[in-house]
Amino acid sequence: MDVPGLGQAFAAQLVRDLRLGFRHIGQAANPLVFFVMVTTLFPLALSPSPQLLAAIAPGVVWVSALLASLLAAESLFRQDVEDGTMEQLALSPQPLSLLLLAKTTAHWLMTGLPLVIMAPVVGHALFLPGEAVPTTMAALALATPTLSLVGGMMAALTVGLRRGGGLLSLLILPVVMPVLIFGARATDMASGGMETSGVLSLLAALMLLALSLSPLAMAAAMRISLD
Amino acid sequence: MSTTLAPWFGWLALLLIVAGTIGGLFLAPADYQQGDGFRIIYVHVPSAWLSMFAYVVMASSAAVGLIWRIKLCHSLAAAAAPVGASFTFLALATGSIWGKPMWGTWWVWDARLTAELVLLFLYFGYMALRAAIDDENRADRASALLAIIGVINIPIIKYSVEWWNTLHQPATISKIGKPSIDTEMLIPLLLMWLGFTCYFFFLLLVRGRAEILSRERNKQWLKDALGATS
Numbered sequence: 001m002d003v004p005g006l007g008q009a010f011a012a013q014l015v016r017d018l019r020l021g022f023r024h025i026g027q028a029a030n031p032l033v034f035f036v037m038v039t040t041l042f043p044l045a046l047s048p049s050p051q052l053l054a055a056i057a058p059g060v061v062w063v064s065a066l067l068a069s070l071l072a073a074e075s076l077f078r079q080d081v082e083d084g085t086m087e088q089l090a091l092s093p094q095p096l097s098l099l100l101l102a103k104t105t106a107h108w109l110m111t112g113l114p115l116v117i118m119a120p121v122v123g124h125a126l127f128l129p130g131e132a133v134p135t136t137m138a139a140l141a142l143a144t145p146t147l148s149l150v151g152g153m154m155a156a157l158t159v160g161l162r163r164g165g166g167l168l169s170l171l172i173l174p175v176v177m178p179v180l181i182f183g184a185r186a187t188d189m190a191s192g193g194m195e196t197s198g199v200l201s202l203l204a205a206l207m208l209l210a211l212s213l214s215p216l217a218m219a220a221a222m223r224i225s226l227d
Numbered sequence: 228m229s230t231t232l233a234p235w236f237g238w239l240a241l242l243l244i245v246a247g248t249i250g251g252l253f254l255a256p257a258d259y260q261q262g263d264g265f266r267i268i269y270v271h272v273p274s275a276w277l278s279m280f281a282y283v284v285m286a287s288s289a290a291v292g293l294i295w296r297i298k299l300c301h302s303l304a305a306a307a308a309p310v311g312a313s314f315t316f317l318a319l320a321t322g323s324i325w326g327k328p329m330w331g332t333w334w335v336w337d338a339r340l341t342a343e344l345v346l347l348f349l350y351f352g353y354m355a356l357r358a359a360i361d362d363e364n365r366a367d368r369a370s371a372l373l374a375i376i377g378v379i380n381i382p383i384i385k386y387s388v389e390w391w392n393t394l395h396q397p398a399t400i401s402k403i404g405k406p407s408i409d410t411e412m413l414i415p416l417l418l419m420w421l422g423f424t425c426y427f428f429f430l431l432l433v434r435g436r437a438e439i440l441s442r443e444r445n446k447q448w449l450k451d452a453l454g455a456t457s
Contacts, residue, residue: 153376157369161359170355171373174348175380178387202390206383217376224368 009094010102017106020079027075028110035068035115039122050127057126058136058187062180064122065115065140066147070169072111073151076104077159077222090226097215100222104152104215112144128191135190135200142203143183149214150176156221179206233436236429243422250415267325269416273423275318278346281311281427285353286378289371299435301367302442304374305357306434310427312350319343338389345384349377363442 004012021028042060043053080086080103089099119140120133128136154171161167186199252266285307292300322340323333334340353370360366443449 157356157373158359160365167352167355167359170348171352174345174352174384175376177345178383181387181390202387209383213379217372221369221372224365224372227365 003093006094006098009092010098013089013099013102014106017103018109021106021110029114031068031072031111032114032118034071035064035118036122038064038067039126043126054127054129054191057123057128058132058184058191060126061119061122061128061136061187062184065119065144065183066173066176066180068115069112069144069147069151070172072107072148073155073172074168076107076152076155078155081159081225086222087226090223095219096222097219100152100156100218101215104148104218107152108145108148112148113141115144116140128187131193132187132191135196136187138200139183139186139196139203142200142207143179146179146203146207146210147176149210149218153214153217153221156218156225158225159222160225179203182206233429233432236425236432240422240425240429243418243425247415247419247422250418265412267321268412269419271318271321271325272416273420274314274321275343276420277423277427278311278315278318278343280424281307281314282346282350282374282377282381284431285311286374289374293368293371293375298367298442299439301371302438303431303435304371305367306431306438308350308354308357310430310434312347312354314423314427315343315347315350319347338385341388342385345388346381349381353377 039060042056046052046056077086077100080089090096092099116137119137123133123136124130151168151172154168154175157171158168182199182202186196186203189196189199247269252269285304288300288307289304291297292304319340322343326335327333353373356373357366357370360369440449
Protein backbone atom coordinates (compact mmCIF):
# COMPACT_ATOMS: atom_id res chain seq x y z
CA MET A 1 0.00 0.00 0.00
CA ASP A 2 1.24 3.45 -0.83
CA VAL A 3 1.61 5.51 2.32
CA PRO A 4 1.28 9.28 1.81
CA GLY A 5 4.14 11.41 3.07
CA LEU A 6 4.11 13.56 6.17
CA GLY A 7 3.41 16.81 4.37
CA GLN A 8 0.59 15.24 2.42
CA ALA A 9 -0.99 13.79 5.56
CA PHE A 10 -0.70 17.12 7.33
CA ALA A 11 -2.32 18.96 4.44
CA ALA A 12 -5.10 16.40 4.08
CA GLN A 13 -5.93 16.60 7.77
CA LEU A 14 -5.83 20.39 7.69
CA VAL A 15 -8.13 20.62 4.68
CA ARG A 16 -10.56 18.11 6.14
CA ASP A 17 -10.81 19.99 9.43
CA LEU A 18 -11.18 23.35 7.75
CA ARG A 19 -13.93 21.99 5.54
CA LEU A 20 -15.73 20.53 8.54
CA GLY A 21 -15.28 23.81 10.36
CA PHE A 22 -16.74 25.89 7.56
CA ARG A 23 -19.78 23.63 7.32
CA HIS A 24 -20.56 24.46 10.94
CA ILE A 25 -19.55 28.06 10.73
CA GLY A 26 -21.85 29.06 13.58
CA GLN A 27 -20.09 26.79 15.99
CA ALA A 28 -16.68 27.98 14.91
CA ALA A 29 -17.75 31.61 15.31
CA ASN A 30 -18.79 31.10 18.93
CA PRO A 31 -15.43 32.03 20.48
CA LEU A 32 -15.28 35.18 18.37
CA VAL A 33 -18.77 36.26 19.42
CA PHE A 34 -17.83 35.44 22.99
CA PHE A 35 -14.68 37.56 22.70
CA VAL A 36 -16.65 40.57 21.47
CA MET A 37 -19.35 40.13 24.09
CA VAL A 38 -16.98 39.85 27.04
CA THR A 39 -15.27 43.05 25.97
CA THR A 40 -18.64 44.82 25.80
CA LEU A 41 -19.37 43.74 29.36
CA PHE A 42 -16.58 45.85 30.81
CA PRO A 43 -17.86 49.28 29.71
CA LEU A 44 -21.31 48.26 30.93
CA ALA A 45 -20.11 47.02 34.28
CA LEU A 46 -17.52 49.68 35.08
CA SER A 47 -18.19 52.96 33.41
CA PRO A 48 -18.18 54.14 29.82
CA SER A 49 -15.65 56.90 30.45
CA PRO A 50 -12.88 56.86 27.79
CA GLN A 51 -10.05 57.45 30.26
CA LEU A 52 -10.91 54.45 32.37
CA LEU A 53 -11.51 52.23 29.37
CA ALA A 54 -8.23 53.24 27.77
CA ALA A 55 -6.46 52.38 31.01
CA ILE A 56 -7.94 48.91 31.31
CA ALA A 57 -8.17 48.11 27.60
CA PRO A 58 -4.97 46.01 27.37
CA GLY A 59 -6.07 43.80 30.23
CA VAL A 60 -9.61 43.49 28.95
CA VAL A 61 -8.55 42.53 25.43
CA TRP A 62 -6.14 39.89 26.68
CA VAL A 63 -8.35 38.37 29.33
CA SER A 64 -11.19 38.15 26.83
CA ALA A 65 -8.95 36.52 24.25
CA LEU A 66 -7.79 34.02 26.84
CA LEU A 67 -11.36 33.16 27.86
CA ALA A 68 -12.40 32.85 24.24
CA SER A 69 -9.59 30.39 23.64
CA LEU A 70 -10.70 28.38 26.67
CA LEU A 71 -14.15 28.14 25.18
CA ALA A 72 -12.67 27.08 21.87
CA ALA A 73 -10.44 24.39 23.35
CA GLU A 74 -13.47 22.53 24.61
CA SER A 75 -14.63 21.56 21.12
CA LEU A 76 -11.21 20.79 19.68
CA PHE A 77 -11.17 16.99 19.74
CA ARG A 78 -14.56 16.07 21.16
CA GLN A 79 -16.37 15.43 17.90
CA ASP A 80 -13.61 13.23 16.50
CA VAL A 81 -13.26 11.16 19.61
CA GLU A 82 -17.00 10.61 19.85
CA ASP A 83 -17.45 9.39 16.29
CA GLY A 84 -14.32 7.25 16.27
CA THR A 85 -12.29 9.31 13.79
CA MET A 86 -9.60 9.81 16.40
CA GLU A 87 -9.04 6.08 16.77
CA GLN A 88 -8.52 5.81 13.05
CA LEU A 89 -5.99 8.63 13.23
CA ALA A 90 -4.20 6.91 16.09
CA LEU A 91 -3.97 3.72 14.01
CA SER A 92 -2.75 5.50 10.87
CA PRO A 93 0.85 5.05 9.75
CA GLN A 94 1.53 8.76 10.17
CA PRO A 95 2.60 10.00 13.60
CA LEU A 96 -0.36 11.01 15.69
CA SER A 97 1.47 14.13 16.89
CA LEU A 98 1.63 15.45 13.32
CA LEU A 99 -2.06 14.83 12.68
CA LEU A 100 -3.03 16.45 15.95
CA LEU A 101 -0.81 19.40 15.09
CA ALA A 102 -2.70 19.70 11.81
CA LYS A 103 -6.00 19.60 13.67
CA THR A 104 -4.81 22.28 16.06
CA THR A 105 -3.61 24.42 13.17
CA ALA A 106 -7.01 24.18 11.53
CA HIS A 107 -8.60 25.01 14.84
CA TRP A 108 -6.37 28.03 15.25
CA LEU A 109 -7.24 29.25 11.75
CA MET A 110 -10.94 28.98 12.61
CA THR A 111 -10.89 30.41 16.12
CA GLY A 112 -7.56 32.10 16.85
CA LEU A 113 -7.01 34.09 13.69
CA PRO A 114 -10.44 35.76 13.81
CA LEU A 115 -9.53 37.09 17.25
CA VAL A 116 -6.42 38.69 15.80
CA ILE A 117 -8.43 40.28 13.02
CA MET A 118 -11.14 41.43 15.38
CA ALA A 119 -8.70 42.99 17.84
CA PRO A 120 -8.49 46.44 16.17
CA VAL A 121 -12.27 46.83 16.27
CA VAL A 122 -12.48 45.81 19.90
CA GLY A 123 -9.46 47.93 20.76
CA HIS A 124 -10.99 50.94 19.09
CA ALA A 125 -14.26 50.43 20.95
CA LEU A 126 -12.30 50.46 24.20
CA PHE A 127 -10.38 53.62 23.25
CA LEU A 128 -7.09 51.79 22.98
CA PRO A 129 -4.58 54.28 21.53
CA GLY A 130 -4.19 53.77 17.78
CA GLU A 131 -0.45 53.19 17.93
CA ALA A 132 -0.94 50.18 20.20
CA VAL A 133 -3.13 48.37 17.68
CA PRO A 134 -0.43 46.92 15.37
CA THR A 135 1.58 45.65 18.35
CA THR A 136 -1.54 44.12 19.88
CA MET A 137 -2.31 42.34 16.63
CA ALA A 138 1.26 41.07 16.35
CA ALA A 139 1.24 39.94 19.96
CA LEU A 140 -2.11 38.20 19.55
CA ALA A 141 -0.88 36.55 16.36
CA LEU A 142 2.05 35.16 18.34
CA ALA A 143 0.07 34.28 21.44
CA THR A 144 -3.06 32.63 20.05
CA PRO A 145 -1.13 29.66 18.57
CA THR A 146 0.34 29.05 22.03
CA LEU A 147 -3.13 29.23 23.53
CA SER A 148 -4.47 26.79 20.94
CA LEU A 149 -1.59 24.36 21.48
CA VAL A 150 -1.86 24.39 25.27
CA GLY A 151 -5.61 24.10 24.92
CA GLY A 152 -5.08 21.14 22.62
CA MET A 153 -2.82 19.42 25.13
CA MET A 154 -5.28 19.79 27.96
CA ALA A 155 -8.25 18.98 25.75
CA ALA A 156 -6.53 15.75 24.76
CA LEU A 157 -6.08 14.92 28.43
CA THR A 158 -9.70 15.54 29.34
CA VAL A 159 -11.49 14.55 26.17
CA GLY A 160 -12.89 11.27 27.43
CA LEU A 161 -14.40 12.77 30.56
CA ARG A 162 -18.00 13.57 31.07
CA ARG A 163 -17.33 16.42 33.47
CA GLY A 164 -14.51 17.92 31.47
CA GLY A 165 -15.64 21.52 31.12
CA GLY A 166 -14.69 23.21 34.34
CA LEU A 167 -11.69 20.97 34.70
CA LEU A 168 -10.33 22.07 31.35
CA SER A 169 -10.22 25.72 32.44
CA LEU A 170 -8.57 24.74 35.70
CA LEU A 171 -5.85 22.92 33.78
CA ILE A 172 -5.28 25.49 31.05
CA LEU A 173 -5.28 28.74 33.00
CA PRO A 174 -2.20 28.30 35.21
CA VAL A 175 -0.17 27.07 32.27
CA VAL A 176 -0.99 29.97 29.96
CA MET A 177 -0.46 32.66 32.55
CA PRO A 178 2.91 33.73 31.06
CA VAL A 179 1.22 34.35 27.71
CA LEU A 180 -1.29 36.64 29.37
CA ILE A 181 1.45 38.47 31.24
CA PHE A 182 3.62 39.13 28.22
CA GLY A 183 0.70 39.82 25.90
CA ALA A 184 -0.93 42.39 28.12
CA ARG A 185 2.51 43.87 28.74
CA ALA A 186 3.12 44.27 25.01
CA THR A 187 -0.18 46.10 24.52
CA ASP A 188 0.38 48.22 27.57
CA MET A 189 3.89 49.20 26.56
CA ALA A 190 2.82 49.98 23.02
CA SER A 191 0.06 52.29 24.22
CA GLY A 192 2.66 54.05 26.34
CA GLY A 193 4.82 54.44 23.24
CA MET A 194 7.60 52.15 24.45
CA GLU A 195 9.76 49.71 22.55
CA THR A 196 8.05 46.30 22.50
CA SER A 197 10.34 44.04 20.52
CA GLY A 198 11.65 42.34 23.67
CA VAL A 199 8.22 41.28 24.86
CA LEU A 200 7.23 40.18 21.37
CA SER A 201 10.36 38.04 21.16
CA LEU A 202 9.42 36.38 24.44
CA LEU A 203 5.96 35.64 23.09
CA ALA A 204 7.52 34.19 19.95
CA ALA A 205 9.83 32.06 22.09
CA LEU A 206 6.88 30.72 24.05
CA MET A 207 5.09 29.94 20.81
CA LEU A 208 8.08 28.03 19.43
CA LEU A 209 8.45 26.11 22.65
CA ALA A 210 4.79 25.16 22.59
CA LEU A 211 5.01 24.30 18.91
CA SER A 212 7.92 21.95 19.42
CA LEU A 213 6.85 20.18 22.61
CA SER A 214 3.09 20.18 22.73
CA PRO A 215 2.39 17.94 19.69
CA LEU A 216 4.28 15.16 21.46
CA ALA A 217 2.42 15.76 24.70
CA MET A 218 -0.86 15.97 22.80
CA ALA A 219 -0.26 12.63 21.12
CA ALA A 220 0.73 10.98 24.40
CA ALA A 221 -2.33 12.44 26.14
CA MET A 222 -4.61 11.34 23.31
CA ARG A 223 -3.31 7.78 23.46
CA ILE A 224 -3.98 7.73 27.20
CA SER A 225 -7.48 9.10 26.67
CA LEU A 226 -8.28 6.63 23.95
CA ASP A 227 -7.64 3.39 25.79
CA MET B 228 9.97 -0.93 53.93
CA SER B 229 7.40 1.73 54.54
CA THR B 230 6.50 0.17 57.87
CA THR B 231 10.10 0.26 59.04
CA LEU B 232 10.97 3.69 57.73
CA ALA B 233 7.81 5.63 58.53
CA PRO B 234 8.20 5.66 62.33
CA TRP B 235 11.82 6.74 61.97
CA PHE B 236 10.87 9.71 59.86
CA GLY B 237 7.90 10.43 62.10
CA TRP B 238 9.89 10.51 65.34
CA LEU B 239 12.80 12.32 63.78
CA ALA B 240 10.41 14.93 62.40
CA LEU B 241 8.75 15.36 65.79
CA LEU B 242 12.10 15.71 67.50
CA LEU B 243 13.48 18.19 65.01
CA ILE B 244 10.32 20.27 64.88
CA VAL B 245 10.13 20.45 68.67
CA ALA B 246 13.80 21.40 68.86
CA GLY B 247 13.40 23.91 66.06
CA THR B 248 10.30 25.41 67.65
CA ILE B 249 11.99 25.85 70.99
CA GLY B 250 15.06 27.26 69.32
CA GLY B 251 13.04 29.49 67.08
CA LEU B 252 10.54 30.79 69.60
CA PHE B 253 12.69 31.09 72.71
CA LEU B 254 16.39 30.92 71.99
CA ALA B 255 16.79 32.94 68.83
CA PRO B 256 17.18 36.68 69.41
CA ALA B 257 14.46 38.99 68.22
CA ASP B 258 15.01 40.68 64.89
CA TYR B 259 16.19 44.27 65.27
CA GLN B 260 13.62 45.51 62.80
CA GLN B 261 10.71 43.13 63.03
CA GLY B 262 10.91 42.23 66.68
CA ASP B 263 9.34 38.90 67.47
CA GLY B 264 7.21 38.98 64.38
CA PHE B 265 9.91 37.43 62.27
CA ARG B 266 9.57 34.14 64.13
CA ILE B 267 6.90 32.97 61.72
CA ILE B 268 9.82 32.39 59.34
CA TYR B 269 10.29 29.06 61.08
CA VAL B 270 7.05 27.82 59.58
CA HIS B 271 6.97 29.89 56.46
CA VAL B 272 10.30 29.06 54.89
CA PRO B 273 10.22 25.27 55.41
CA SER B 274 6.69 25.00 54.03
CA ALA B 275 7.54 27.17 51.03
CA TRP B 276 10.55 24.97 50.36
CA LEU B 277 8.45 21.82 50.72
CA SER B 278 5.74 23.14 48.44
CA MET B 279 8.28 23.08 45.63
CA PHE B 280 10.09 19.97 46.78
CA ALA B 281 6.83 18.02 46.95
CA TYR B 282 6.03 19.02 43.39
CA VAL B 283 9.39 17.77 42.21
CA VAL B 284 8.91 14.50 44.10
CA MET B 285 5.41 14.14 42.68
CA ALA B 286 6.42 14.93 39.11
CA SER B 287 9.54 12.78 39.09
CA SER B 288 7.79 9.76 40.52
CA ALA B 289 4.93 10.35 38.08
CA ALA B 290 7.46 10.46 35.24
CA VAL B 291 9.11 7.25 36.43
CA GLY B 292 5.71 5.65 36.65
CA LEU B 293 4.75 6.80 33.19
CA ILE B 294 7.97 5.75 31.49
CA TRP B 295 8.72 2.44 33.21
CA ARG B 296 5.10 1.70 34.11
CA ILE B 297 5.73 1.17 37.78
CA LYS B 298 2.50 1.29 39.71
CA LEU B 299 4.20 2.08 43.00
CA CYS B 300 5.45 5.40 41.65
CA HIS B 301 1.96 6.44 40.62
CA SER B 302 0.73 5.70 44.12
CA LEU B 303 3.50 7.84 45.54
CA ALA B 304 2.72 10.70 43.18
CA ALA B 305 -0.93 10.52 44.12
CA ALA B 306 0.04 10.54 47.78
CA ALA B 307 2.37 13.51 47.39
CA ALA B 308 -0.10 15.85 45.68
CA PRO B 309 -2.42 16.72 48.61
CA VAL B 310 0.56 17.03 50.96
CA GLY B 311 2.26 19.40 48.57
CA ALA B 312 -0.90 21.41 48.12
CA SER B 313 -1.26 21.71 51.90
CA PHE B 314 2.29 22.97 52.26
CA THR B 315 1.72 25.46 49.46
CA PHE B 316 -1.37 26.70 51.20
CA LEU B 317 0.46 26.85 54.50
CA ALA B 318 3.25 28.88 52.92
CA LEU B 319 0.73 31.31 51.45
CA ALA B 320 -1.23 31.57 54.67
CA THR B 321 1.77 32.15 56.91
CA GLY B 322 3.11 34.57 54.33
CA SER B 323 -0.11 36.56 54.52
CA ILE B 324 -0.11 36.55 58.30
CA TRP B 325 3.48 37.69 58.23
CA GLY B 326 2.82 40.27 55.56
CA LYS B 327 -0.02 41.97 57.39
CA PRO B 328 2.00 43.54 60.21
CA MET B 329 5.26 43.86 58.26
CA TRP B 330 4.13 45.16 54.91
CA GLY B 331 0.77 46.49 56.06
CA THR B 332 -1.18 44.28 53.69
CA TRP B 333 -2.31 40.68 53.43
CA TRP B 334 -1.31 40.31 49.84
CA VAL B 335 0.89 42.00 47.29
CA TRP B 336 1.18 40.98 43.68
CA ASP B 337 4.79 40.22 44.11
CA ALA B 338 6.55 37.77 41.83
CA ARG B 339 7.17 35.12 44.45
CA LEU B 340 3.68 35.26 45.82
CA THR B 341 2.12 35.01 42.42
CA ALA B 342 4.32 32.08 41.43
CA GLU B 343 3.41 30.29 44.64
CA LEU B 344 -0.28 30.88 43.97
CA VAL B 345 0.07 29.46 40.47
CA LEU B 346 1.79 26.44 41.98
CA LEU B 347 -1.25 25.94 44.19
CA PHE B 348 -3.47 26.05 41.10
CA LEU B 349 -1.27 23.46 39.41
CA TYR B 350 -1.71 21.15 42.39
CA PHE B 351 -5.46 21.69 42.26
CA GLY B 352 -5.52 20.92 38.56
CA TYR B 353 -3.56 17.75 39.13
CA MET B 354 -5.84 16.53 41.89
CA ALA B 355 -8.99 17.51 39.98
CA LEU B 356 -7.87 15.64 36.90
CA ARG B 357 -7.06 12.58 38.97
CA ALA B 358 -10.42 12.74 40.69
CA ALA B 359 -12.32 13.19 37.44
CA ILE B 360 -11.07 10.01 35.78
CA ASP B 361 -12.71 6.89 37.11
CA ASP B 362 -10.38 4.35 35.61
CA GLU B 363 -7.35 4.17 37.87
CA ASN B 364 -4.82 3.26 35.25
CA ARG B 365 -5.87 6.09 32.97
CA ALA B 366 -6.02 8.53 35.87
CA ASP B 367 -2.45 7.61 36.75
CA ARG B 368 -1.06 8.18 33.31
CA ALA B 369 -3.08 11.29 32.44
CA SER B 370 -2.19 13.03 35.68
CA ALA B 371 1.44 11.97 35.31
CA LEU B 372 1.56 13.68 31.95
CA LEU B 373 0.00 16.78 33.48
CA ALA B 374 2.59 16.81 36.25
CA ILE B 375 5.38 16.66 33.65
CA ILE B 376 3.84 19.51 31.66
CA GLY B 377 3.70 21.44 34.92
CA VAL B 378 7.40 20.88 35.59
CA ILE B 379 8.32 22.34 32.22
CA ASN B 380 6.09 25.27 32.96
CA ILE B 381 7.16 26.13 36.47
CA PRO B 382 10.40 27.87 35.44
CA ILE B 383 8.57 29.74 32.68
CA ILE B 384 5.86 30.89 35.06
CA LYS B 385 8.42 31.83 37.65
CA TYR B 386 10.50 33.98 35.32
CA SER B 387 7.50 35.50 33.60
CA VAL B 388 6.04 36.75 36.85
CA GLU B 389 9.43 38.02 37.93
CA TRP B 390 9.85 40.01 34.74
CA TRP B 391 6.26 41.09 34.86
CA ASN B 392 6.77 42.48 38.29
CA THR B 393 9.94 44.32 37.47
CA LEU B 394 8.47 45.73 34.30
CA HIS B 395 5.20 46.53 35.93
CA GLN B 396 6.12 48.68 38.85
CA PRO B 397 9.04 49.32 41.12
CA ALA B 398 8.86 47.40 44.36
CA THR B 399 6.61 49.49 46.53
CA ILE B 400 7.41 47.47 49.59
CA SER B 401 10.99 46.52 50.03
CA LYS B 402 11.25 42.84 50.58
CA ILE B 403 13.27 41.33 53.31
CA GLY B 404 15.45 39.91 50.60
CA LYS B 405 18.37 38.00 51.98
CA PRO B 406 19.20 39.31 55.40
CA SER B 407 22.60 38.15 56.51
CA ILE B 408 20.90 35.88 58.96
CA ASP B 409 22.38 35.42 62.38
CA THR B 410 23.70 31.97 63.27
CA GLU B 411 21.46 31.81 66.29
CA MET B 412 18.45 32.40 64.06
CA LEU B 413 19.75 30.13 61.32
CA ILE B 414 20.20 26.96 63.39
CA PRO B 415 16.54 26.66 64.43
CA LEU B 416 15.56 27.40 60.84
CA LEU B 417 17.70 24.56 59.57
CA LEU B 418 16.29 22.28 62.26
CA MET B 419 12.76 23.21 61.24
CA TRP B 420 13.63 22.72 57.62
CA LEU B 421 14.98 19.23 58.26
CA GLY B 422 12.06 18.48 60.52
CA PHE B 423 9.51 19.54 57.94
CA THR B 424 11.27 17.49 55.29
CA CYS B 425 11.22 14.42 57.51
CA TYR B 426 7.58 15.07 58.23
CA PHE B 427 6.91 15.22 54.50
CA PHE B 428 8.55 11.85 53.95
CA PHE B 429 6.66 10.43 56.90
CA LEU B 430 3.37 11.59 55.41
CA LEU B 431 4.42 10.40 51.98
CA LEU B 432 5.17 6.90 53.25
CA VAL B 433 2.00 6.62 55.31
CA ARG B 434 -0.22 8.00 52.59
CA GLY B 435 1.54 6.00 49.91
CA ARG B 436 0.99 2.83 51.90
CA ALA B 437 -2.68 3.64 52.37
CA GLU B 438 -2.97 4.38 48.67
CA ILE B 439 -1.45 1.04 47.70
CA LEU B 440 -3.59 -0.83 50.21
CA SER B 441 -6.78 0.74 48.90
CA ARG B 442 -5.80 0.03 45.30
CA GLU B 443 -4.94 -3.58 45.90
CA ARG B 444 -7.78 -4.23 48.30
CA ASN B 445 -9.09 -7.16 46.31
CA LYS B 446 -5.80 -8.80 45.48
CA GLN B 447 -4.82 -12.18 46.75
CA TRP B 448 -1.32 -11.23 47.87
CA LEU B 449 -2.73 -8.64 50.20
CA LYS B 450 -5.15 -11.11 51.76
CA ASP B 451 -2.29 -13.53 52.21
CA ALA B 452 -0.08 -10.91 53.79
CA LEU B 453 -2.79 -9.74 56.15
CA GLY B 454 -3.81 -13.27 56.97
CA ALA B 455 -0.25 -14.11 57.89
CA THR B 456 0.09 -11.22 60.33
CA SER B 457 -3.32 -11.29 62.00
